[in-house]
Amino acid sequence: MAAYALEHPIVAVDVVVFRVHQERLEVLLHRRREEPYQGIFALPGVAVRVDETLAKAAQRALSEKIGWPEGLLKCVYFEQLAAFDAIFRDPRGRTVSVAYLALIHQQPEMPPQDIQWKSAIQVASEALPFDHTEIVATAITRLQGKIRYTNIAQAFLPETFRIDELHKVYETILGHELNLANFRIKLLKLDLIELFKVLTEAPTEKGGRPPHLYRFKQDLLATVERDFL
Numbered sequence: 001m002a003a004y005a006l007e008h009p010i011v012a013v014d015v016v017v018f019r020v021h022q023e024r025l026e027v028l029l030h031r032r033r034e035e036p037y038q039g040i041f042a043l044p045g046v047a048v049r050v051d052e053t054l055a056k057a058a059q060r061a062l063s064e065k066i067g068w069p070e071g072l073l074k075c076v077y078f079e080q081l082a083a084f085d086a087i088f089r090d091p092r093g094r095t096v097s098v099a100y101l102a103l104i105h106q107q108p109e110m111p112p113q114d115i116q117w118k119s120a121i122q123v124a125s126e127a128l129p130f131d132h133t134e135i136v137a138t139a140i141t142r143l144q145g146k147i148r149y150t151n152i153a154q155a156f157l158p159e160t161f162r163i164d165e166l167h168k169v170y171e172t173i174l175g176h177e178l179n180l181a182n183f184r185i186k187l188l189k190l191d192l193i194e195l196f197k198v199l200t201e202a203p204t205e206k207g208g209r210p211p212h213l214y215r216f217k218q219d220l221l222a223t224v225e226r227d228f229l
Contacts, residue, residue, distance in 0.1 A: 007094070009093075009094035009095060009096055010047055010090075010092075010093065010094065010095040010096070011047070011048045011054075011095075011096055011097075011098065012045055012046065012047050012048065012090075012095050012096070012097045012098070013045055013046060013048055013054055013057040013058050013061055013097065013098050013099070013100060014043045014044070014045035014061070014084075014097050014098075014099045014100070014130075014132065014135055015043060015044050015045065015058050015061045015062060015099070015100045015102050016043060016081065016099060016100070016101050016102065016135060016136055016139035017044070017062065017066075017076070017102040017103075017104065018101070018102070018103050018104075018120060018139070018143065018156075019103070019104050019105070019107070019117065019156065020105075020156045020168075020169050020172050020173070021107065021117065023168060023171075023172055024119055024172065025119070025120045025121065025140070025143075025172050025173055026117040026118060026119060026120060027043075027117070027118060027119075027120040027123050027136055027139075028044070028066065028115070028116075028117055029041040029042060029043065029044075029115070029116050029117075029118055029123070029128075030042065030043075030044050030065050030066060030114060030115050030116075031113075031114035031115070031116075032129065033114075036090075036091050036092065036129070037129035037130075040128075040129050041116060041118075041128070042128055042129040042130065042132050043099075043128070043132045043135060043136070044061045044062055044064075044065035044066055045061050045065070045097065046060055046061045046064060046065070047095075048098075054080065054098050054100075055078060055080075055100075058078055058100040058102070059073050059078070062076070062102070066111075066115060067112075067115075068108070072104075072106065072108065075104060075105070075106050076102050076103065076104050077102065077103040077104070077152075077155035077220055078100055078101070078102050079100065079101045079102075079103075079221075080098065080099075080100055080101075081098075081099040081100055081101045081135070081138060081139055081142060082098075082099055082135075082138055083096060083097070083098050083099075084096070084097045084098075084099060084131050084134065084135060085097075086131060089130055089131045090130060097130075097131075097135070099135045099138070099139070101139050101142060101143065103143075103152070103155035103156060104155070104156075105155060105156045105157050105158060120136060120139075120140055121140070121175075123136050124136045124137040124140055143173055144173060144174060144175075146221075147170060147173050147174065147229075148227045148228070148229050149223055149224055149226065149227050149228070150221050150222060150223045150224070151192055151216050151218060151220065151221065151222045151224075152220065152221055153166060153169045153170060153173070154216045154220055155220060156169050157169065159215060160196050160197070160213040160214065160215045161213065161214060161215070162211055162212065162213060162214070163180070163183075163184050163193075163212065163214055164180065166187075166193070166214065167180050167183050167184075170183065170229070174229070178229065186228050186229075187228075190224050190225075190228055191217055192216060192217065192218075192222075192224065193214045193215065193216055193217060194214065194215060194217050195212055195213075195214055196213045196214055196215045197212070197213045198210055198211075198212055198213075199211040199212070199213065
């Protein structure tokens with residue numbers, strides 16, 4: 001029987017962090033500090049250490065490359081996205097990247113100059129280093145699919161919210177308008193959300209109904225029976 005030397009390709013993790021900000025889906029990029037592609041904006045990523053899981057490596061990527069503290073990382077929703085294994089994706093050698101989708105509703109303080117929030121749709125059509133353009137495009141497709149049959153939109157919102165805030169998250173991610181009245185009826189009928197509080201003390205226009213606060217009925221990640229949009 002022939003003997004083969006065991007090769008050791010590098011396993012890396014790249015993280016696609018999304019937020020909804022000012023009616024725009026944005027992705028987080030950092031300026032690379034070293035070659036290859038030194039000085040170019042890319043997704044935060046690290047090589048996986050022998051003593052850590054992929055999920056821990058994803059958190060470390062945001063800690064080391066973005067500077068996010070542990071407290072903020074606890075507020076981030078992480079989900080494994082896909083493996084990217086093109087033979088020549090990394091000029092340094094054979095590297096397989098396991099990409100993660102990360103969603104956040106908090107708005108961290110203004111990032112330093114070497115960190116940027118950019119339009120995800122715009123980034124998905126740009127030439128990012130490695131295969132990061134493909135990774136971002138894949139993450140957008142995943143998010144647009146899952147928002148149709150899960151409560152993943154919860155990751156972009158505080159615990160309680162107005163229905164128009166939730167509605168805007170859906171419109172921003174899907175990229176088209178949704179009838180607000182029908183949207184509210186569907187989500188209540190499917191038991192995805194529930195009324196939490198009526199803000200009777202809040203000022204309203206004359207004759208208008210007081211603002212209602214809602215919340216999701218289940219924790220992330222819950223599914224519904226069908227695509228409800």
